[in-house]
Amino acid sequence: MNPPQSEPPSRPPDFLSVQDVEDAEEILFAHPPMRVVTTVCTCGEAYPCRDVRWARLVKQVTEAGG
């Protein structure tokens, strides 16, 4: 249900200034949502998980020594 008063929708409430509304529009324009793709290991942790980091370290050491 709409409130009884018939103010134009562009007029902000008393606790907001016109500048606040302009700032809000700029903020929404400058801050669009962004989908971030993160790589997840099949074990459920963020990749590289602890096991992968350990295995990489082992490989690194063995390959450097050989």
Ligand SMILES: [Zn+2]
């Ligand atoms: Zn893992």
